[in-house]
Amino acid sequence: MWNIIKEYRHYLATLVLVIVPVIALNAGGKRPADFHWFDRAAIAVSAPVQTSIRWVIETSWDSLQSYLLLLNTQSNNRGLALENRKLLNEIAAFEEVAKENARLKALVEFNAPLEGKKVVAQVIAQDVSPEFRMIRINKGTRNGVEAGMAVISLEGVVGRVIRAGKEFSDVLSLLDSSSAIDALLQRNRVRGVVEGLGGNSLAMKYLRRTDDVQEGDLIVSSGIGGLFPKGLTIGKVIAVKKKNFGISQSVEVVPAADFNRLEEVTVIDPPKMPLEIATLDDAKEKEAAKQPKQDSRGAKSAPSPKAEPKVKAAPAPAPAAQ
Amino acid sequence: MIHELYRVLNFFLVIVLCLLFSALQSVALKLAALSWLELDLLLLVVVYLSLHRGFLEGSLLIIMIGRVAEIHSGAPTGILTACYLAVFLAILFTKEMFLVATTFSSIILAVAGGIVWKIAFFVLAQRYGILGNSWRSSLEYMLPFLLSLGMFARPVFNLVRSLDQRTYVERESEARELTGEEF
Numbered sequence: 001m002w003n004i005i006k007e008y009r010h011y012l013a014t015l016v017l018v019i020v021p022v023i024a025l026n027a028g029g030k031r032p033a034d035f036h037w038f039d040r041a042a043i044a045v046s047a048p049v050q051t052s053i054r055w056v057i058e059t060s061w062d063s064l065q066s067y068l069l070l071l072n073t074q075s076n077n078r079g080l081a082l083e084n085r086k087l088l089n090e091i092a093a094f095e096e097v098a099k100e101n102a103r104l105k106a107l108v109e110f111n112a113p114l115e116g117k118k119v120v121a122q123v124i125a126q127d128v129s130p131e132f133r134m135i136r137i138n139k140g141t142r143n144g145v146e147a148g149m150a151v152i153s154l155e156g157v158v159g160r161v162i163r164a165g166k167e168f169s170d171v172l173s174l175l176d177s178s179s180a181i182d183a184l185l186q187r188n189r190v191r192g193v194v195e196g197l198g199g200n201s202l203a204m205k206y207l208r209r210t211d212d213v214q215e216g217d218l219i220v221s222s223g224i225g226g227l228f229p230k231g232l233t234i235g236k237v238i239a240v241k242k243k244n245f246g247i248s249q250s251v252e253v254v255p256a257a258d259f260n261r262l263e264e265v266t267v268i269d270p271p272k273m274p275l276e277i278a279t280l281d282d283a284k285e286k287e288a289a290k291q292p293k294q295d296s297r298g299a300k301s302a303p304s305p306k307a308e309p310k311v312k313a314a315p316a317p318a319p320a321a322q
Numbered sequence: 323m324i325h326e327l328y329r330v331l332n333f334f335l336v337i338v339l340c341l342l343f344s345a346l347q348s349v350a351l352k353l354a355a356l357s358w359l360e361l362d363l364l365l366l367v368v369v370y371l372s373l374h375r376g377f378l379e380g381s382l383l384i385i386m387i388g389r390v391a392e393i394h395s396g397a398p399t400g401i402l403t404a405c406y407l408a409v410f411l412a413i414l415f416t417k418e419m420f421l422v423a424t425t426f427s428s429i430i431l432a433v434a435g436g437i438v439w440k441i442a443f444f445v446l447a448q449r450y451g452i453l454g455n456s457w458r459s460s461l462e463y464m465l466p467f468l469l470s471l472g473m474f475a476r477p478v479f480n481l482v483r484s485l486d487q488r489t490y491v492e493r494e495s496e497a498r499e500l501t502g503e504e505f
Binding site: 013014015017018021022023035038039042043045047050053057125126127129130131134136162170172176177178195196199200203260 | 338341342344345346347348349350352353357360362364377381385388389390391393394395396397399400401402403404407408410411414415443446447452453454455456457458459460462463467
């Protein structure tokens, strides 16, 4: 027995090594762990590299495009082409700046009606594993980004922050298979849950078989849960499959945000809806009203004037995004 | 003394190389034109290390590589490390049973490592309820994933080998294979 153990000790030890992370997985739940010292050191090395690689790719691509534009001009007149190249390079650079300005301006205008804290960030990297759909942005706790905040783009909902470092944050995108968001069909207000499929599309679930869903229907966030404001675009229905049996139907959705070309996003922390605050206030006041009754002296005290129920007007729902 | 220093240096250089690979993998290889490749450079490094490192050093390196992958991913803690260690274990068994002497056999082993990785991932993800709907897209991209592993195995192996040669680890590894010393 001992000899067998001795002979296969390395395999046994490796098996133990495999089991250790599995136990960590069991203990840690489904969420990725927060950053520790090793993680912070590793990110301090890789994050600037990620930013540099992205910059090199973008610059090379712009230069290549400019160069390709110039090939014909070069054959006509070398001198003129040289000047042209310089000018076109400059124009390409200006165009890039202009495009970025336009995008940022549109983003600022888009963000204006949203209440609460807003942080504009750039996407610098995506998930290293093909099985998960996280994206990394260049803003962290130093800029006010915290875990649990919502992330949106000009096109629509992107995801939510799952962990935040000092300078960088990780965002679980809508595409990830562990992502789910309460949603509405904009046309007829039918409710469902939009879930990621791990690929490039989403699925809207928990729709009844009798619900009227058509291809091209726009899906918006319902606002339930308080993470995403109501009316933000999530995506568009591209396929509806109804089986001959069952109580639900399967709906395939293409996300509004193009995750392959995502450059700028906004991290938002919407304030609690006034209705929720009112409900919370009422609950606190009711609790306060109960307090004198539970007095240790046992005497029933009259409720304080503050305990009188207040009726607060619920605000009109926010208009849905078009 | 110099040899030991180089050996320690090699350990850290492999980690730094993996950090660079993960940066490359999460930016350049996620461009729209290349994202279909689903290439896992870290897995190729794991395969190489399983073939050319002793048990203790190999397992330590692979645990650290697993953590490097996890901090660049939305994956729950432990799952990627466990998958990489499963590949390590599978290659240790394979090394015992088959002769992995040529570059071609190493490439085949890299592809097989990809299959083991996917199986380990499916089993763990299913067990912990994080597989969800992702199995469909995983299977869809299985072929490009394996093909890309096969295509990039040689350049990645050569890169890590050149690092080993510069830090004298490769000579030691060759000597161990020639003398038949236990890993």
